[in-house]
C-alpha cells in the first residue's frame with residue numbers, strides 16, 4: 001500500500017473509531033491500538049504534508065455534538081492532550097518545555113488521568129448555570145440537567161471570593177463500585193452487561209431522562225479552573241482553592257520539581273491507581289505557572305504545556321488449568337478461567353473472565369495453554385490472548401458443555417444471544433437459589449437477614465420450594481438447624497446455624513416484608529428484563545398485580561419505556577401455569593397486590609408521534625397539567641429545542657432565547673388556543 005492509500009485508510013478508520021467512541025460510547029479497539037494508529041497517521045502526515053486529508057483526525061478533537069441536546073459554545077476551547085507511552089517521549093516533552101521557557105525555572109503538577117468524560121461547568125455569581133460536554137472542542141452538548149444529578153457537584157458555591165463568572169473542568173465518571181452494582185443488577189434481570197465504566201459514563205451523560213441519569217450515581221473530579229479575570233498565578237493555587245470552595249478535587253495530585261520527580265510519581269501510581277474508586281489510564285503532567293502556560297501556548301489540538309503519560313495495560317502470563325462453568329439466576333452459563341496464581345498489578349490473580357463461548361473461540365485458547373491476562377477497567381481481569389510459542393503437546397481443546405454443569409439439562413442458545421442457557425429454571429439448584437436471593441434483596445422483599453448460606457440450608461432441608469413457602473415457615477421448622485460450609489479456596493469452615501435470635505429476626509423480617517409495595521413484589525418475581533424501574537412504571541400504570549398479569553402485549557407496550565422485548569417476557573412469564581400458581585401462593589401469603597395508580601389515563605391519541613416543549617405560563621393549565629395532557633394524548637415532551645421538536649407552545653412571558661432558537665431552527669410555534677384545538681382533534 002502506498003502512503004496515499006494508507007493515509008486515506010487510516011483517516012477513514014480513525015474517524016470511524018472516534019464516531020463509535022464519542023457518539024455511541026463504544027470502543028471497538030483498545031486505546032493502545034487506537035493511539036498507535038493515530039501516531040502512524042501523524043507520522044505519515046509529517047512526512048507527506050501534501051497528502052493530508054481535510055477530514056484528518058490528527059488536528060481535531062475527536063468528538064462532535066449531538067442533535068438531542070442544545071448546543072453551547074465553549075468560552076475557552078476544550079482541547080485534547082498529547083499522549084505518550086514512553087519515558088523517552090516525556091524527556092523530549094520536558095526539553096521542549098525548557099526550550100520554550102528560555103531558561104526560566106519551572107515546575108510541574110502531576111495528576112492522575114481519570115478515564116471518564118470531560119465536562120465543563122460554568123458558574124455565574126456562584127451558581128451552576130451550565131454543564132456541557134467537550135463535543136468537538138468548540139461546541140458541546142448542554143447537559144446541565146444531567147450534571148445537576150451529580151451529588152458532589154456544588155449547585156452553588158458558598159465563597160465570598162469567587163469571581164462573578166468562572167468555569168471549572170473535570171472528568172465525569174461512573175465509580176467502579178457503581179458500575180459493578182449496575183452490572184450485577186443487569187445480570188440479575190438478564191440484561192446485557194455494560195462493557196466498561198468509561199463507555200457506561202459516556203452513555204449515561206447522553207441520556208435524555210435526567211431521572212434515569214440520577215439513578216446511576218455519577219461522580220466528577222475537577223481539575224481545572226478558567227476565568228476571564230486573572231485569579232490565580234499557578235495551577236496549584238487553583239486546585240487548592242477549588243477544593244476549598246467545595247469542589248471534588250482528587251487529592252492525588254503532586255507538585256514535581258523536575259521530570260525525574262515526575263517519573264517517580266508515574267512509578268508510584270502505576271499500581272496504586274488500582275485502589276482508586278475509578279479507572280485511570282495514565283497521568284497528566286502540567287506546567288504549574290499560568291504565565292508559563294501562556295508562553296508555551298497551544299497546537300490546534302492540545303496545549304504545549306501539558307502531556308499525558310499513559311500506562312500500558314497491566315499484563316501477566318499464566319497457565320489455564322481449567323474452566324468453571326457458572327450458572328446465573330437467569331440460567332446463563334458463563335465460563336470462568338482458573339489460572340495458576342499470578343501477581344498482577346499488586347494482587348494475586350487466580351481467575352479471569354471469559355464472557356462466553358464466542359470469546360473462547362475468538363481467542364483460540366486451549367486447556368493448559370499459557371495465556372495473557374490483563375487488568376483493565378473491570379475488577380476481574382480478562383484473558384486477552386494465547387502465548388502460542390509456549391503451547392505444549394499437553395494442550396487440549398476446550399469442549400463447551402452441552403448440558404448444564406449443575407443439573408444436567410441440555411443447554412439451549414437463544415437467537416441473537418452469546419450465552420448458552422439452562423432452561424430448567426425451577427429445578428436447577430443454582431438457579432433456584434439465585435431466585436431466592438433475588439427475592440430477598442432489599443429492593444424486592446427486603447428479607448436480607450436470610451442471606452449468606454441460610455437459604456441454601458432451607459432448600460437443603462426441603463423446607464422451601466419456592467419463595468412463597470417462606471411465608472409458611474414456623475419457629476419449629478427453623479430452630480436448631482445448621483449446616484457447615486467449606487470454602488473451596490481457603491479450606492476454612494463456616495457454620496450457619498439457626499439459633500433463637502436468628503429465627504426471631506428472620507420470621508420478623510418475613511412478616512414485615514408483607515408490607516413491601518406492589519413494585520417491590522413485582523420486581524421480586526424475577527421476570528426477565530423487569531428491573532426495579534420497569535416494575536415501578538408497570539405498577540404506576542396498571543395499579544394492581546391482576547391488571548399486569550392479564551395485560552396483553554399491546555397493553556403493556558403503552559407503558560412508558562416498555563418495549564416489545566419486555567412486554568413479551570412478561571406475557572410469557574404469566575402464561576406459565578407454574579408461575580401463576582406461584583403468584584397465587586404469594587397472594588395467599590398476603591403480599592401487596594394492589595398499588596397506587598399514578599399514571600395519567602390515556603385520553604386520546606391526537607398528539608401521537610408529536611413532540612412538544614413549552615415556555616412561559618398559561619391561562620388554562622399549570623405546568624404539570626400541560627405536561628400530563630400532552631402525555632395523556634400520546635405526545636412526548638422534549639427537554640430542549642432541536643430539529644426534532646415539532647411544536648413549541650408559547651405562553652405569557654415566554655423565554656426569549658427559546659423563541660429565538662425555535663425561529664432559527666424553523667420549529668413551529670403555537671399558542672395555548674392552538675394547542676387546545678389539537679387536543680380535541
Ligand SMILES: NC(=O)c1ccc[n+]([C@@H]2O[C@H](COP(=O)([O-])OP(=O)(O)OC[C@H]3O[C@@H](n4cnc5c(N)ncnc54)[C@H](O)[C@@H]3O)[C@@H](O)[C@H]2O)c1
Pocket residue numbers: 017018021022026027028029030031032034035061062079080081083111112113114115116117118119134170171223284308
Ligand atoms: N478505543 C477507541 O476506539 C478510541 C477511540 C477514540 C479515542 N480513544 C481514546 O481516547 C483518547 C483520545 O481522547 P481525548 O482526545 O479525549 O484525549 P485524552 O483522553 O487522551 O486526553 C484529554 C482528556 O483527558 C481527560 N483528563 C483526565 N484526567 C485529566 C486531568 N487530570 N487533567 C486534564 N485532563 C484530564 C480530559 O477529559 C481531557 O479531555 C485516545 O488517546 C484514545 O486512547 C479510543
Ligand SMILES: [Zn+2]
Pocket residue numbers: 327404405406407408409422423424428429
Ligand atoms: Zn441447570
